[in-house]
Amino acid sequence: MSTVLTEDATTDAPPVPPGIEARDLKRAFGEVRAVDGITFTAPAGAVTALIGPNGSGKTTLLLLLSGLLAADEGTAKIAGYDVATQNLQARSQIGWMPDVFGTWDALTCTEILTTFAHAYRLDRANTSNRVAEMLDLVHLSEFADRPARVLSRGQKQRLGLARALVHDPAVLLLDEPASGLDPRSRVELRHLLRGLAEQGKTVLVSSHVLAELEELYDHAVFLSKGRTVDLAEAAQPAAAGRGWRIEALDPTELRSFLDGAGIPWLPGPGTAEVTVPLAGVESASELIRAAVSAGVSLHTVAPLSGRLEEAYLSLNEERV
Structure with missing residues (x-):
């Protein structure tokens, strides 16, 4: 039996905004135009690959989207929040993982994640459970009470991913997340990111490993000389x-x-x-x-x- 929706049956709910929306973003460093009019959207519930050669503006773009760097011109929105005028709201929705994740080497993995959980004002009653859950997710439970200085490069990358996820963000900005990971961890990362996208999160991944992105991405954004290049x-x-x-x-x-x-x-x-x-x-x-x-x-x-x-x-x- 089919159901016909009449005009009265339509919903007035506003459309869900894209997870990421950039419009004519520009940022220069002196005479160098690192980002020169980038425009793109990344939908929720999908993995978007950010691709371009060295110097194309990928990392600068991620810094602009994360709110860590101010744009000279243009707008960026995260989950509907303007990064410039609603910075705190936008940043609360972001899970940011830079290429190199700095750690407080004297702190344990649990202490590091707990510090970030408190910074994001997570419910303190549930923080310990959330931290344990994140360490288990990235297979670092055995290092929970060990200082970060004992971690390998790949293990620190996994800790960085746990840090990006601890506050359950709607949007993930990941710069070379597979760097330093062994083959098994790379496969696990792909499965994890696909699962997060299926949960409705927006996942933006910058990587030079195109073969891995091939198995992961739903959409692609190509950058060339600080500008977006249409995929077609x-x-x-x-x-x-x-x-x-x-x-x-x-x-x-x-x-x-x-x-x-x-x-x-x-x-x-x-x-x-x-x-x-x-x-x-x-x-x-x-x-x-x-x-x-x-x-x-x-x-x-x-x-x-x-x-x-x-x-x-x-x-x-x-x-x-």
Whole structure:
């Protein structure tokens, strides 16, 4: 039996705001425009990947969103709160995890999390349970009463994540959260972040490990020279076919061959690599035959690992 909603049955409840909303954010340091008009939204209940090469403005953007750095122009909202005019309300909704999490090495893990719980004015009667829950979540229960100085780099990263979650924030800003983690901990982190998104939280993750983001993200925001690049635009080379990585003994010879044949290419991560959009294995075979006939010595022809990597390599600033 179907139900037809009449006009009277509609709800007047206001729409749920995006977890993160940035509009024309700008921030300069002297002559350097670190963030130069960034606009994007990150919805609640999803993982949004923040991607860009070094110097593209990722960390500065996260600092602006967290309220730790003031924007020169533009607006940023966290869970509907304006970061500039409603700073305390916005920051109360944020779980911030920087790339390097500083610790008070003389304090125990429990003491560190308890200090942050009190700073966020959590109910003191429930603080000890919440702290224990967070330590268990990041598999640090055995270090609860040990000083932070005994923790490894990866363990400190996990403690940083627990610190970001202790007050149950609506929005997570994570800068390289997998840095220093072993393979098993990386897998556990992916499952944890996906679970948090499924609970309705907004998760914004900045990372250079694109293969891991590929298994995690729902949306992607690409940055280039302090500006947002539309995902559809960034992925255009992949639209003509999947990207393939090609390496030759003489990179200059390979690039000259591709230019002469009118085949578009982009430089890869390595100095000897280029990336070429190809329709499939047949197109790859044709290119190999043509290159060999032209005297180009190829030693690697392989498809790229994922969509994010293809899009990343298509950013204009990567072209040399």
